[in-house]
Amino acid sequence: MTVMSKSSFLLGAVLGEMHGNHPGAWRMASADPNAYTDVTTFVRAAQTAERGGLDYLFFPDRVFIWGDLESRPPIVTMEPTLTLAAIAPATRRIGLVTTLSTSFVEPYTIARQVRALDVMSHGRAGWQAIPSYEPEAFANYGLPVPPREEKYERFNEAIQITQALWGSWSRAAGSPDKATGRFADTSHIRPVNLTGRHVGSRGPLQIPPSEQGQPVIFMPFASGLGVQAASLYANGIIAHPSSMEEAKAQRAMMRSMTVDAGREADEVKFLSFFALTVGTTLQEAVERRMVLEEAAGIEERLAHLSAVLGMRLDSADRDKPLTSAQVAALRPHPGAAQAGHALQLARQGRTPHEILGHGVLDQAPSLVGTAEQIADMLQEWVQAGAADGFSVIIDDLHDGMDNFVNQVVPVLRQRGLRPDDYEGTTLRDHLGLPQQLGLDPRLTAEAER
Structure with a gap:
């Protein structure tokens, strides 16, 4: 087994575009342009990512047509939670992070759907909690765009009620017992009876806890009210800094605010997007990207x-x-x-x-290069305190995930930056987090004082 170094880090992959992140991927000779709704493409990519020991798959979402359909498929085609439900039985260890907006989905629905994914996957689900801001999204639900303060007020209420619902079925309810005829001890399955200004729920949830207790909460890095909410609830920050220096500043801010909220700094993992194209030589990687640019x-x-x-x-x-x-x-x-x-x-x-x-049109950070060059850059970021891990973005999904797993992951393992295999079974295990069931008692105690 690999002896992990102090520079070891978390590693996930972003999936959303069926052909790959590069706008030319759908026009490559290997691509079926009509397969942009074929979920088996994602299943194969997930299995490859799991073969490489990646900690999680992250599915972003937009509830409107995102991208220019004149020139490429939608950037997000399929509904992420249902897509991950298809991936769950085809995988065993990799975490499955969906995205649901609190602006349109009621807490009971969020709690039920993500808990179902968590139970189906035996404790591998995560939820990226977001409030929507795009007028197109609100228009699809027949709603006006609310003021920012009101949007985040609902956001906080929804997260708290969702977590309370996850905790409404306690492990103490036990397992079904045919001999005694008792299915569950209902004294440990209780309503939550929470009502805010925007959302509410009586509860309880009708699905028992998974092996990890409850799903892991992720949030995007967003200034102001977004960072404040993340400091209270998030264990994973999906970030998109433009440079290593910006990443260091964002991570430092996040850790400081988490401590101010009464939590430990290491309870929140700062995970940066990282786009890449890998080749056995730099020239091969550049030529691969040049073909994509032409396409x-x-x-x-x-x-x-x-x-x-x-x-x-x-x-x-x-x-x-x-x-x-x-x-x-x-x-x-x-x-x-x-x-x-x-x-x-x-x-x-x-x-x-x-x-x-050389990928100069990529939204930074990105790198076109060899496995060693990519490993160098990831290691540099972690050692500089700019990230706790990365969500890699694959250029062409036809072979890009295989290239990453076959070329980059072995280098990371050789350097002690990644383990040889999974060391746990749940997403909380992968992130080094304790089990949680319900609201964080530290935060509820603070609110009561």
Whole structure:
């Protein structure tokens, strides 16, 4: 068994787009463009991720058409909880994190659906709790967008009631006993009778606890009221920082506020998105990405790169290095996260197509490179205090998850950054969290004082 180092970290994968995260993935020769609702694609990806010992799969959600259907499939196609219910029996250990919005779903429904997923998977479910903000989402439910304060008031109420419902069926209710004829001790299955300004529930829930007690709560990193709520309830923060320095600041803020809320800093895990393209050599990785860029529509991708570099690039010249005069005239966009990287590549004599192949249009953080280079970057972030783990984003799901598991994971294991196999059975085990059933008693005690 691998001896884990102090730089060891959590590792998950983001699934949502059936063909992969890159906008060109659906147009690759290997892709079936009509299979964007084929859940077996996700099942295969989940099994591969589990073969690599990943801690969790994370499914984001949007309750409206997200993305430009003229040029690519919806960024989120299938409903995540139902998709994970299909994945659950096909896997054994990997955590399954769904997303449900408290803006539209009642606490009883959230508690019931996610508890069902948790029981079906034998304690592997997580819930990313979010309040929605998009006008398109509210329009689909026939609702106006509420003020931010009201939205988060409902958010807090919904999380508290959901957790109370999870705790409404105690383990002390026991197991069915045919000999005595008692199915459950109902003195330990009690209503919660909670009502707020926006939501409420009598309870109890009709589903008993799973092996991990109750699902793990995740939240996105969001400033202000979002961070305040996360400090109270979340054990996992799904973050999307633009740089390592921003990640360090966000993680430090999150840990500090968690302590202020009466919890231990290590109870909340800061998990950064990380996009990647891996190859056996850097050139192979770049060429893989160049094929994806071409498939995505090279004219549109070059137009985007033109905006990043501050110069119009002609698609006819995409395989010619920029002239010295052109390089001198570049004015990188100050708001583009990877503008500096793109400028550096142009100065090295890379062609516009090659610059795209280095992933400069990715929302940072990302890396196109070898398994060792990717492992270096992940290790650097953890050692710098910028992350407790990563949610990796796969470019082309046809083979990208296999590439990650076959090439990157072995390097991480060799360095003691990842275990050789699962050391527990539940998502709480993977995250190193104690069991919890119901509201955190520390928070309820604080509220009562």
